[in-house]
Structures are given as structure tokens and as C-alpha cells.
Amino acid sequence: MTISSSSTTTSGVATAQGFRAAGISAGIKPTRKLDLALVVSDAPAAAAAMFTRNKVQAAPVLVSQEHLAKSGGIVRAIVVNSGCANACTGEIGMSDARTMAKETASLLGCPAEQVLVASTGVIGVNLPMDKIKSGIPQAFSALSSARGGQAAEAIMTTDPFPKEAAATITIGGRTVTIGGMAKGSGMIGPDLVPSATMLAFVTTDAELAPPMLRRALAEVVDDTFNAITVDGDTSTNDAVVLMANGASGAAIGDAEYPQFVKALYSVCLDLALGIVRGGEGATKLVAVTVSGGASSADARTAAKAIANSLLVKTAIHGGDPNWGRLLAVAGRAGVAFDPNRAKVTIGPTVLFADGRPYDDRAPEAAAYLKNTDVAVGVDLGAGTAVSTVWTCDLSAEYVSINADYRT
Amino acid sequence: MTISSSSTTTSGVATAQGFRAAGISAGIKPTRKLDLALVVSDAPAAAAAMFTRNKVQAAPVLVSQEHLAKSGGIVRAIVVNSGCANACTGEIGMSDARTMAKETASLLGCPAEQVLVASTGVIGVNLPMDKIKSGIPQAFSALSSARGGQAAEAIMTTDPFPKEAAATITIGGRTVTIGGMAKGSGMIGPDLVPSATMLAFVTTDAELAPPMLRRALAEVVDDTFNAITVDGDTSTNDAVVLMANGASGAAIGDAEYPQFVKALYSVCLDLALGIVRGGEGATKLVAVTVSGGASSADARTAAKAIANSLLVKTAIHGGDPNWGRLLAVAGRAGVAFDPNRAKVTIGPTVLFADGRPYDDRAPEAAAYLKNTDVAVGVDLGAGTAVSTVWTCDLSAEYVSINADYRT
Numbered sequence: 001m002t003i004s005s006s007s008t009t010t011s012g013v014a015t016a017q018g019f020r021a022a023g024i025s026a027g028i029k030p031t032r033k034l035d036l037a038l039v040v041s042d043a044p045a046a047a048a049a050m051f052t053r054n055k056v057q058a059a060p061v062l063v064s065q066e067h068l069a070k071s072g073g074i075v076r077a078i079v080v081n082s083g084c085a086n087a088c089t090g091e092i093g094m095s096d097a098r099t100m101a102k103e104t105a106s107l108l109g110c111p112a113e114q115v116l117v118a119s120t121g122v123i124g125v126n127l128p129m130d131k132i133k134s135g136i137p138q139a140f141s142a143l144s145s146a147r148g149g150q151a152a153e154a155i156m157t158t159d160p161f162p163k164e165a166a167a168t169i170t171i172g173g174r175t176v177t178i179g180g181m182a183k184g185s186g187m188i189g190p191d192l193v194p195s196a197t198m199l200a201f202v203t204t205d206a207e208l209a210p211p212m213l214r215r216a217l218a219e220v221v222d223d224t225f226n227a228i229t230v231d232g233d234t235s236t237n238d239a240v241v242l243m244a245n246g247a248s249g250a251a252i253g254d255a256e257y258p259q260f261v262k263a264l265y266s267v268c269l270d271l272a273l274g275i276v277r278g279g280e281g282a283t284k285l286v287a288v289t290v291s292g293g294a295s296s297a298d299a300r301t302a303a304k305a306i307a308n309s310l311l312v313k314t315a316i317h318g319g320d321p322n323w324g325r326l327l328a329v330a331g332r333a334g335v336a337f338d339p340n341r342a343k344v345t346i347g348p349t350v351l352f353a354d355g356r357p358y359d360d361r362a363p364e365a366a367a368y369l370k371n372t373d374v375a376v377g378v379d380l381g382a383g384t385a386v387s388t389v390w391t392c393d394l395s396a397e398y399v400s401i402n403a404d405y406r407t
Numbered sequence: 408m409t410i411s412s413s414s415t416t417t418s419g420v421a422t423a424q425g426f427r428a429a430g431i432s433a434g435i436k437p438t439r440k441l442d443l444a445l446v447v448s449d450a451p452a453a454a455a456a457m458f459t460r461n462k463v464q465a466a467p468v469l470v471s472q473e474h475l476a477k478s479g480g481i482v483r484a485i486v487v488n489s490g491c492a493n494a495c496t497g498e499i500g501m502s503d504a505r506t507m508a509k510e511t512a513s514l515l516g517c518p519a520e521q522v523l524v525a526s527t528g529v530i531g532v533n534l535p536m537d538k539i540k541s542g543i544p545q546a547f548s549a550l551s552s553a554r555g556g557q558a559a560e561a562i563m564t565t566d567p568f569p570k571e572a573a574a575t576i577t578i579g580g581r582t583v584t585i586g587g588m589a590k591g592s593g594m595i596g597p598d599l600v601p602s603a604t605m606l607a608f609v610t611t612d613a614e615l616a617p618p619m620l621r622r623a624l625a626e627v628v629d630d631t632f633n634a635i636t637v638d639g640d641t642s643t644n645d646a647v648v649l650m651a652n653g654a655s656g657a658a659i660g661d662a663e664y665p666q667f668v669k670a671l672y673s674v675c676l677d678l679a680l681g682i683v684r685g686g687e688g689a690t691k692l693v694a695v696t697v698s699g700g701a702s703s704a705d706a707r708t709a710a711k712a713i714a715n716s717l718l719v720k721t722a723i724h725g726g727d728p729n730w731g732r733l734l735a736v737a738g739r740a741g742v743a744f745d746p747n748r749a750k751v752t753i754g755p756t757v758l759f760a761d762g763r764p765y766d767d768r769a770p771e772a773a774a775y776l777k778n779t780d781v782a783v784g785v786d787l788g789a790g791t792a793v794s795t796v797w798t799c800d801l802s803a804e805y806v807s808i809n810a811d812y813r814t
Contacts, residue, residue: 056738056746088746123731124764169455169557231717234739236731270755310717311809318810324495324530324643332641333462339463340496356497357531397805402718403725 003293010162012148016246017205018042022142023154026135028083028121029129032126036132037080038104038139038199044114047075048214049222052238058087059097060117061237067101068372070113075159075243077105078116078201079104079136080155082183084185085197086119086191087236092172092386094376103133109138118156120183120197122132149257152181158401159183161280165270167263171206172349174250176260178204179265180252184230190292197235200225206260218260224268227300228390230279239386264344276390281398287375288389292343294336299327313394314338314351316374321365330378341381349375391402419555419571423612425449425654429549430561433542435490435528435535441561444487444537445511445546445606451521452652452802454482454616454623459645462485463636466504467524468644474508477520480617482650485523485608486511486543487562493526493534494602494643503534514547521668527564527590527604542720548683559588562606565808566590567685572677574670578613582658583667583767584675585611591637591682604642607632607678613667614653623668626647633674634707635797637686638805639715668777683797688805693798694782699750700792701743709787710796712740725782728772737785747803748788754781 015019026036028034030138049068068075079100088094101115108115119127142150152162166179180202208216225240242264253262268381277285288307288362293299306312309329315322330337344352347368349361367375409535421428426448433443439462456475473484476518486507493500508522515522526534549557556716559569573586587609615623626648631649659667695714698705713719714735730751737744751759754775756768775781 052784054735055744056734056736057747076720081489085731087765088734088759090761091765101601107552122757123735124766126764231718233736235716236735236738254579283420309640310805314809315807317806322530322809324492327463327495328461328530328643329640331461333644337462342463351496352531354497356499357495393807396806398717399721399724399801399803399806402721 001155002401010170010402011166012152012179013181013201014148015166016177016203016398018184018245019203020145021151022139022144023147023150024135024139024142027131028081033190034150035081036135036139037142037151037154038077038250039151039203040077040108040143041243041245043075043247044074044076045243045247046210046213047073047241047243048210048217048237049116049241050217052235054121054234054236056088056236058119059089059093060083060086061239062094063097063101063168064116064118064239067113067116071111074114076108076110076114077104078241079119080118080199082128082155082157084118084119084121084125085123085237087123087334089124089126096129097323099129100132103136107137110396112407115239118199118237120155120199121234121239148179151212155181157183157197158280163271163274163278165267167266169263171250171252171256171259171261174248176204176206176248176250176264178202180271181265182271182275183292195268198238198275199224200240202242202267204244205246205248206244207236207251210245212252212257216264219261220265220268224265224272227388228272228276229304229307229391230276248250269298273390276392279392280306280401281395282392283314284393285373286393287388288391289375289377289388290380290385291377291380291386293387294383296385296387298335298380299385299387301331302333302335302378303387306328306378307389307391312396313391316369317393317395319366319369321346321351321369326376327352330380334378335343338381341366345377419559419586419607420571420588420610421552421555421572421643423610425586425612425652427550427552427711428555428558429546429551430554430557431441431542431546431549433689434538435488441557442488442490443542443546443596444558445484445550446610447484448514448650448652448780449717450485450652450654451481451648453617453620454480454648454650455617455624456523456646457624459642461641461643463495463643465492465644466496466500467493467526468510468646469501469684470504471523472644474523475521478518482520482523483484483515483517483521484511485525487525487606488539489527489562491526491532491534492530492644494530495791496531499533503536506536507539508680510543510751513775519537519558523604523648525644527562527606527644530643544751551732555586555588558755562588562590564590564604565687570681570685572674574673574768576666576670576687578657578659578663581655583611583613583655583657584727585609585670587674587678589678589682593683605645605682607647609649609674612655613651614651615651618666619659619714620649620651625797626668627672627675631672631679632794635679635683636711636714637683637799680797683799688802689807690781690802691723691800693800694795695798696782696784696793696795697787698784698793699786699788699790700794703716703792705742705787706792706794709737709740709742709785710794712736714784714796714798719803722796723776724802726773727777728753728758728769728776733760733783733785737787742755742787743789750786750788754782
């Protein structure tokens with residue numbers, strides 16, 4: 001599957017018909033930056049969602065799962081705050097997350113279970129509920145199909161820029177829009193399905209039956225949000241939600257499914273790569289492709305190990321074509337691997353093959369590593385499976401961002 | 408088992424009777440720092456060794472394994488160079504490693520297989536054999552029981568200081584000495600048995616049968632070199648070698664074994680903690696203790712996951728008592744874990760217990776984190792198993808060291 005970037009616009013979560021969004025400052029962040037987002041579908045929408053696999057699940061994750069089960073996957077709105085994760089906050093945290101949904105539902109005139117909740121920020125601190133309670137009506141009043149960008153800003157934590165993407169396809173003569181927003185930065189790890197303090201909300205005006213919607217999301221997440229990493233850590237709060245309200249009048253059946261999935265993939269990949277580009281302290285986007293795997297799982301495991309290696313990430317940050325580190329990580333990744341048939345490439349340059357180094361080509365690879373978007377590859381020499389994982393470099397700025405996140 | 412630090416001296420690998428060592432500058436490092444070490448036992452010694460589990464094994468690792476098999480575990484000397492790892496160097500690399508052993512053996516008048524070889528430094532570059540060949544006789548001439556310290560310096564790469572330790576015990580009225588040296592810094596990962604660009608050489612003048620020597624080393628490594636991490640990466644070159652030449656006249660049998668193992672543990676723990684303290688860019692030594700594990704394996708897995716988390720390591724670097732990160736890592740570690748019975752401590756302060764945060768105690772924990780040696784703990788609430796792993800904090804200096812290691 002390839003990115004159909006020609007169909008990608010700069011719009012986001014409120015671009016599809018029948019969706020509105022808002023992002024306001026409720027005062028949760030001491031900086032007074034936007035910190036409360038609301039995404040609303042004018043009509044009840046089918047929703048598919050995937051949450052963190054972390055055994056510590058934040059209150060909003062637990063409440064959203066409850067609500068989806070209770071509503072049969074019918075959702076009207078998602079309310080999201082940044083600045084506080086509402087994780088590890090005990091019974092008070094659960095009650096606060098329920099209150100966020102209830103307050104939103106009462107404004108919309110829908111059952112509370114049709115509202116999903118998400119939070120991101122510091123773990124272990126209770127939400128300032130007075131600010132949340134006065135913020136929700138404020139966001140509700142601001143709802144507009146033109147305010148997806150503000151919503152994308154309001155869900156940011158250490159993100160250097162908002163992440164939005166959209167694509168349109170034509171189904172039976174009707175224009176179907178898929179749009180979304182995401183936030184990431186830290187605690188972005190590859191054990192996603194989903195993982196990381198990663199939030200992604202995607203909306204479409206296509207009509208899909210809930211089972212097909214869930215299938216589409218699961219299929220796409222594996223090669224997008226599941227294939228990125230910033231620091232290999234997995235958050236307590238991750239959520240990817242896909243809502244389909246059918247407002248375009250175009251129904252997706254088996255015949256249209258491939259076209260829909262392809263467009264959904266392009267939106268999700270855009271958002272996922274945006275998270276990596278905006279990774280904490282990141283200066284480079286790195287595509288790590290492992291080929292020659294005995295199985296897809298092996299290829300993915302090795303690609304993730306390389307993508308999470310501090311030694312690899314710092315070498316790429318420094319523009320150092322230290323290909324031996326790539327090989328060493330592949331060797332410790334616990335997958336089938338034949339050093340005598342293995343190959344290491346940095347960009348187009350082969351630096352190790354046939355069991356021997358081609359280190360004289362290092363200057364060529366060093367020149368290539370001056371690019372902002374770089375690709376590195378390891379062939380495991382053990383089969384034919386291939387997997388790509390995207391990561392960013394590791395800079396001194398990552399350390400300063402994370403050394404004093406709370407303080 | 409506790410550290411019997413009272414018996415620990417500042418001496419090293421040549422402190423035990425019948426051992427001599429030297430460290431010289433062969434010119435492998437462009438800085439002209441010491442880069443070639445030789446450790447010799449005057450009499451043939453029994454040796455036990457553990458090497459990297461990385462599937463990419465450097466030439467010296469392959470040659471040393473060959474030699475141990477061929478010699479039946481009898482070793483006269485270890486020759487070590489820094490500045491070049493001789494890893495991923497093809498047939499030339501294998502031949503170079505064999506030559507290092509041969510040249511050393513011819514000076515000692517012993518079979519080549521009684522010489523072990525180790526290398527550390529950049530991967531994928533061939534050894535400058537002219538420098539090695541002129542360096543070996545130079546090191547041989549310099550051999551002395553007083554030059555363990557120079558050997559410890561000569562095996563350093565990015566290590567900020569040499570690591571040496573020694574202990575003495577009395578067995579049947581005779582003084583037995585155990586001494587050693589180690590190097591570490593980067594590529595220190597916990598899948599050791601052993602792992603990391605970690606080299607550790609320990610000598611003793613006790614007499615042990617080779618099976619007992621191997622048993623002692625395996626037993627001790629698991630709780631020392633195997634229980635440390637700097638960056639979670641595993642090198643192609645790791646080696647831990649223990650040599651026993653019997654020069655003290657004290658034989659270790661079943662009765663003396665516990666006393667010997669205890670002393671060996673104290674030396675190996677000293678060296679292992681030295682590696683962590685000297686970890687690339689490290690400013691703090693962090694003991695991560697996971698209790699309440701359903702099994703020892705679970706406790707170790709969770710402790711390693713926490714010890715390798717960038718978010719945990721950067722928070723500790725910044726003195727930020729961000730206990731939620733500890734809990735979040737435990738939750739994603741893939742082990743049995745009950746958030747409602749879990750507990751998080753920073754030093755003596757409990758910050759999460761009974762399913763709720765005690766975040767008001769954060770200032771107390773922040774004050775504690777100003778210490779250089781800190782301890783953090785997570786109770787998984789799932790059993791009674793306990794494991795401690797040592798790590799260091801992650802600083803901006805780690806990034807600068809590794810971003811331009813080659814260049």
C-alpha cells in the first residue's frame with residue numbers, strides 16, 4: 001500500500017461532513033495554551049477504537065471502553081484534555097472522567113455513553129474539575145467545522161506542532177472525506193495497538209457498518225500508528241478512535257472497502273509520521289526497513305529493536321554512518337539472522353555484505369545522513385519478510401524536555 | 408548476598424599471586440592513550456568465560472571460544488586492545504584475532520590456544536596489525552604485578568575512569584585474592600550472559616576445578632554484570648573471563664565454595680557498578696528494585712524495562728519525581744501486575760499505593776533525587792519475587808558522546 005499524497009489536504013478532524021470541532025483554553029495548562037478539545041458528530045456515528053495495552057490504563061481509557069460497550073459503538077462526541085493524564089488517580093479519577101462525558105452529553109442531549117473521553121499530560125495528578133466543567137460549555141459554544149486546527153492544538157503536550165491530515169475519495173459519484181488529528185511526542189512506543197501518549201482521532205462521512213469500521217482501523221493501525229516509535233515507551237492513555245457518520249451518503253461495502261482502506265491508510269500514515277517528525281527533540285525522520293526476515297514478526301521485531309536503539313538514534317542524530325550498530329542490534333534482537341548473508345544499507349549505500357565491511361563507503365553514507373528524512377536498512381539474510389518502522393533521532397533536547405517535564 | 412566491602416581493596420587484575428599485567432599505547436587510538444593490555448598468569452590457569460549472546464559475534468569472541476575449547480579451559484594470558492572492535496570484519500578479522508593470540512603465545516612459549524583475545528571500539532574496521540604486532544612485545548616487556556591499573560586503563564573506550572576491584576578471603580589459613588578489571592560505558596544492555604561492550608577480567612590465586620570455576624562465574628554474573636544496564640544495547644564483543652591459577656596454595660572445594668562465591672560476587676558487583684557509574688554521560692547510579700513479582704523472571708523483566716526506560720532515566724537525571732513513569736513502564740513490561748495492589752517508591756517515599764497517588768509527597772522525593780546514588784522501587788502486587796537492576800540516568804552528554812563516536 002502506498003501513500004496517495006495527492007489526495008491529502010491540510011485539513012483535519014472536522015473536515016468530513018457533519019463533524020465540528022473546537023479547541024479552547026480551560027486553564028489546565030499553566031501556560032494558558034489551548035488544552036480542551038471537543039469533536040462532535042451532528043448525527044450519531046459508528047465508532048471503532050483501540051486503546052493502550054498497558055496494564056495501567058488511565059481513567060479516560062477505562063471509561064471510554066465502558067461507554068463503547070454500553071452504546072454498542074455509537075458515538076456523538078469525544079472530549080479531550082491535555083495538561084493532565086488523569087492516570088493512576090484512583091476512584092476520583094474515574095469519577096472525573098465520567099463527569100467529563102456527562103457534562104458533554106448534557107449539552108448535546110445524548111446519553112453519556114455516546115461520549116468518549118481522552119486525557120494526556122502528567123500521570124498521577126487529579127484533573128482540575130472546576131476548569132474542565134467551565135471549559136466544556138465554552139468548547140461546545142465554539143464548535144465549528146472550521147476549528148479542527150484548534151482542536152489539534154488543544155490536544156498537544158510537548159508536541160512542537162499540531163498533526164492533521166485528510167484525504168478524499170469518490171465512491172459512487174459521492175465525495176467521501178476522511179480527516180484526522182493526532183498528538184504524540186513522548187512515550188511513543190511500538191507495542192501499540194495502540195500505545196504511547198498517542199492520541200489520534202479520525203472522522204469520516206462515509207457510512208460503514210461497525211464490524212467493517214473496526215476491521216479497517218485494525219488493518220491500518222498495524223502499518224501506521226503501530227509502526228512508529230519515539231522512545232519505545234508505552235503510555236497509559238493511548239487511544240485511536242475512528243468515527244463514521246455517513247453524512248456523505250456514500251456507503252462502504254465490500255466492493256468499496258479497498259479504496260476506503262487505502263485512503264484511511266494515507267491519513268493515518270500522515271498523522272503517524274507527523275508524530276515521529278514531532279517526536280521530542282527530533283531533528284530527523286528515520287525509516288528503518290528490515291528485509292530478509294524468516295517471518296513478518298521477525299522483520300518487525302528487528303526493525304523495532306533498531307528503531308529503539310539509543311546507539312542507532314544518537315549516531316543518526318550526529319550524522320555518523322556507524323552501520324556496525326545497526327548490525328549489532330539485529331544480532332541481539334532475538335530473531336533468525338545470518339551474519340554471513342546479512343546486509344546493511346544507509347540510504348542507497350551498502351556498508352556491509354558478504355560477511356565483510358565496505359567501510360570505505362562511509363563518507364558517502366555520512367553525506368546522505370545530512371538529509372532530514374533518512375532511510376536505513378538491514379537484511380537479516382534469513383528469509384523474505386520485510387517490515388518498516390519509523391523513528392526519529394535522539395538529541396540532547398530529548399533529554400532536556402524529559403528531565404524536567406513536571407517541574 | 409551482600410557486598411563485603413571491608414575486604415575490597417583498590418587493586419585489580421594483577422593483585423592475585425602469580426599474575427602480571429601491563430597496559431601500553433600501541434597507537435591504535437589516535438589520541439595515543441593506552442590501548443593494548445596484557446594479563447598473564449605465570450602458570451597455566453583454569454579459566455571460565457562467558458561471551459555475548461549477540462548473533463553477531465566479533466572475531467576475538469569467536470577465536471577465544473575456539474581456544475577455550477581446544478585448550479580444555481587452560482589459559483596463560485589474555486590480550487586486549489581498545490580503539491577497534493574487530494567485529495564484522497570478515498576473514499581478515501578472524502585471521503587478525505588469531506595473530507594477536509599467536510604473537511602473545513610465542514613470547515610466553517605456550518600454545519596459541521592458551522591465549523584469549525578481546526577487542527573493543529568501533530565495529531567494522533580492521534585492526535592496524537602493524538601497531539598490534541609491535542605493541543604486543545612492548546606490553547610483554549612491561550608486565551608487572553604492579554601494572555594492573557595500566558591494563559585497566561588500556562581497555563577503556565569512552566569510560567570516564569578505569570574500573571578495578573579486589574577482595575581477599577582466608578581459606579585454610581591461606582590468603583586468597585580475587586581481583587579484576589572491567590570496562591563498559593556504552594552498549595551496556597541487560598541481555599548479558601554476558602552482553603554490552605563490556606569486558607571484565609577477573610583473576611584469582613585460588614585453585615578451583617574448571618567445572619566449579621564455571622559454576623561460580625555463572626552464579627555471580629547473573630546478579631552483577633547481568634543486572635546492569637546503561638543503554639540496553641548488547642555488543643558484539645562482550646566477554647567476562649575468570650582465571651584461577653592456584654598460586655595461593657588454597658584449594659576451593661564444596662566446603663569453601665560459598666565463601667569464595669561471596670568474595671567473587673563482591674568483586675564482580677564492584678566492577679559492574681563501576682561500569683554503570685561510568686556509563687556514558689551518567690551522573691547518577693540508580694538501583695531499580697521490583698518486588699511483588701509473580702516470579703523472579705517477572706521481577707527481573709520489569710526491573711530491566713524500568714532501568715532501560717528513557718522517560719525514567721531522563722526524569723531521574725532532572726531530579727523529577729515523575730513516579731507515574733515507573734508505574735507506566737511496569738504496566739507495559741508484559742508481566743503479571745495488579746495496579747490496585749501496586750506500589751511505587753522513590754527512596755523511602757511511597758508515591759502510589761492502594762490504587763491512588765500520594766503526589767503531595769513529591770517534594771520529599773524530589774529532594775531525595777538530588778543524591779548521586781538513588782533507589783527507586785515498584786511493587787507489582789502480584790507475588791513475592793524481587794529483583795534489583797542497576798542503571799544510570801540519561802543526560803544530554805550521552806547524546807553528544809554517541810552522536811559522534813566515530814567522527
